[in-house]
Amino acid sequence: MRILLTNDDGIHAEGLACLQRIAAQLSDDVWTVAPEVEQSGASRALTLMDPLRVRRVDAKSFSVTGTPTDCVMMAIRDLVEGAKPDLVLSGVNRGQNIAEDVTMSGTVAGAIEGMALGVPSIALSQGVAHFDDGYRALFETAEEFGPGVIHRLIEIGWPKDVVLNVNFPAKPPEAVKEIVVTRQGFRDTHIRHAEKRTDMRGRDYYWMGFAAEASKPAEDTDIAALYAGKISVTPLHIDLTHMQTVHDLKQKLGGAPPKAIR
DSSP: OEEEEEOSSOTTOHHHHHHHHHHHTTOSEEEEEEESSOOTTOTTOOOOSSOOOEEEEETTEEEESSOHHHHHHHIIIIISOSSOOSEEEEEEEESOOOGGGGGTOHHHHHHHHHHHTTOOEEEEEEOOSOOSTTSOOOHHHHHHHHHHHHHHHHHHOOOTTEEEEEEEOSSOGGGOOOEEEOBOOOOSSOOEEEEEEEOTTSOEEEEEEEOOOOOOOOTTBHHHHHHTTOEEEEEEESOOOOHHHHHHHHTTOOSSOOOOOO
């Protein structure tokens, strides 16, 4: 099995080294193509206005001055020599990728690009209790359970238009007792905010941040699973169509277009 690794935390990230150790337990044909610098929050962005530069780290490892989507596209189309990868693994992200955050996640985007190019793909994230630099992410949890989870998912299989989003809880391995299949949740609190500050020249600027506020999620969601110290596996797909609204609008909208309001 040929495996392609990527991430959004950058080529030097601790989580990528963790993912390489996970992949090494599954295959001896592992390639890595990751961003040169951190690309957290890049979502599915493509680099369109600047050239992309590639640095060869070793025989099967490259860094790219672009986004996770750039990396996977270039890996599959150009950088991985020979046959196309059989599996894309994106991560292991430092911090959970759950709820509405999956639409902004570069980690999830790397997996989506793999899926879009016809390769089964899994995003993996290690939950953290705090996002400050003083907190050490428990990557040993992802490393302990990652190989088995991935192996079992490959045995089961999943649809070609789906990516699997795996989140490990912010617990040491010995405290993790269960894996659950979940749906994407949605927080009932607003944790993102922009803090207004003033620079040394008296000019205002803003710094994006996150509030440490817990939600009250439904039991079958990815949020609830991590709160309970469980491994969460959420099938995601790129089709954002809300079919109930399609059905409802079709009853009221169609035929000749409405005229402009004057």
